[in-house]
Every structure is written in C-alpha cells, then in structure tokens.
Amino acid sequence: MSRPKSSGTGIGPVRPIDGGAPGSGPEHPRLRAARVEEAAALSAFMTRMFTEAFGADNNPDDLAMYLRRSYSAARQRKELGDPDIRTIIAEGPAGLAGYAMLRRGSVPPPVVTQPDPVELWRFYVDTPWKGGGLAQRLMKAVRHETALLGGGSLWLSVWERNPRAIAFYRKGSWMWDRRSS
Numbered sequence: 001m002s003r004p005k006s007s008g009t010g011i012g013p014v015r016p017i018d019g020g021a022p023g024s025g026p027e028h029p030r031l032r033a034a035r036v037e038e039a040a041a042l043s044a045f046m047t048r049m050f051t052e053a054f055g056a057d058n059n060p061d062d063l064a065m066y067l068r069r070s071y072s073a074a075r076q077r078k079e080l081g082d083p084d085i086r087t088i089i090a091e092g093p094a095g096l097a098g099y100a101m102l103r104r105g106s107v108p109p110p111v112v113t114q115p116d117p118v119e120l121w122r123f124y125v126d127t128p129w130k131g132g133g134l135a136q137r138l139m140k141a142v143r144h145e146t147a148l149l150g151g152g153s154l155w156l157s158v159w160e161r162n163p164r165a166i167a168f169y170r171k172g173s174w175m176w177d178r179r180s181s
C-alpha cells in the first residue's frame with residue numbers, strides 16, 4: 001500500500017523529531033534519529049520486538065537465522081551508516097519504546113506507481129506503549145523523514161495475519177492493494 005508524500009520540514013540527524021509536540025512531555029517517549037554508536041542496543045531491541053511479534057509464527061531455526069541475518073549489531077551499524085536508510089527511535093524513560101526504519105531504493109510492488117517511493121520497512125511499538133498514541137507520533141515522524149529522503153510516496157507491506165497492524169494502518173490515509181507474495 002502507498003500514500004502520497006506529506007510536506008515536511010528539515011530535521012537534523014540527532015535533533016529530537018517531535019520534542020515540542022503535544023503528548024511529548026518528559027513521561028512520553030522522545031522521537032529522534034538513531035546514532036551509529038547505538039547499534040548494539042538497537043540490535044537487542046529489534047531482536048526482541050521481532051521475536052515478540054512474530055516468533056511464535058516461525059520455526060525456531062528459521063527464526064534464529066533471520067534474527068542473526070537481519071538484526072545483528074554489525075548489520076545495524078551498517079544500516080545506520082547507510083544514506084538510503086533512516087532509523088527513528090522512540091526513547092522512553094526506561095529505554096527504547098519503539099522504532100521505525102525507512103529505506104530508499106528498494107523495489108516496490110507494481111501497484112506503487114508514484115515517483116521516488118520510500119519503503120516503510122519496519123515499524124514497531126513496544127507492548128507497554130501500544131494503544132497510547134506512540135504509533136501515530138512515530139508515523140508522523142516517518143512522514144517527515146520520507147520528505148527529507150526526497151520521497152514522492154511511502155509504501156509498506158503488511159502480513160495478512162497481522163490484524164492489529166492492519167487496523168492501525170487502516171486508520172491512516174493509505175491506498176490499499178490486496179495481494180499476497
């Protein structure tokens with residue numbers, strides 16, 4: 001599915017993304033770009049997020065291989081230094097509360113016909129923060145980053161057996177295309 005580009009203003013790489021926005025007081029997670037030196041912490045968080053969300057749907061060997069390949073600290077270090085990838089983190093009082101990753105240059109499905117598509121590659125909110133509006137704030141930051149990446153549209157894939165994510169995306173102004181791959 002895809003959505004038109006939002007307008008956005010420039011942000012620096014480590015400046016808080018929505019530090020002054022409503023719902024972003026000290027008790028609320030702050031959104032900012034992740035730093036390369038945070039690769040190890042991100043690796044652990046991403047591994048836990050994926051395992052909690054999808055671990056039960058995968059066989060343990062496949063899961064372990066996927067986690068090693070996709071979320072190792074070395075892999076995160078590389079991705080954090082990649083100019084075509086953006087990682088936005090939500091940082092709560094007790095540590096990471098969620099994250100989103102965008103990438104430019106991945107091949108979108110044929111339904112995405114807008115120019116300069118950017119992929120919303122990963123999008124996770126930790127359990128204590130679900131249902132509290134953090135996902136909406138994170139999505140707003142994603143739209144700003146898409147504009148900064150020069151994106152003309154934003155697209156994502158969601159698993160048909162992920163009703164909560166589908167319900168979340170349905171609340172946004174996405175154009176949907178139902179097909180499996």
Ligand SMILES: CC(C)(COP(=O)(O)OP(=O)(O)OC[C@H]1O[C@@H](n2cnc3c(N)ncnc32)[C@H](O)[C@@H]1OP(=O)(O)O)[C@@H](O)C(=O)NCCC(=O)NCCS
Nearest residue numbers: 053123124125129130131132135157158163164165167168
């Ligand atoms: C997807 C995600 C970021 C959304 O954040 P969230 O805080 O859960 O989002 P919200 O609560 O605002 O919206 C979820 C909606 O699903 C509904 N919902 C909750 N559990 C549900 C379920 N089991 N089935 C269907 N809908 C469900 C909620 O009621 C809510 O709708 P509402 O606002 O109309 O009541 C978060 O759930 C998450 O991190 N999930 C695991 C990772 C994931 O799937 N990422 C997306 C990969 S494409």
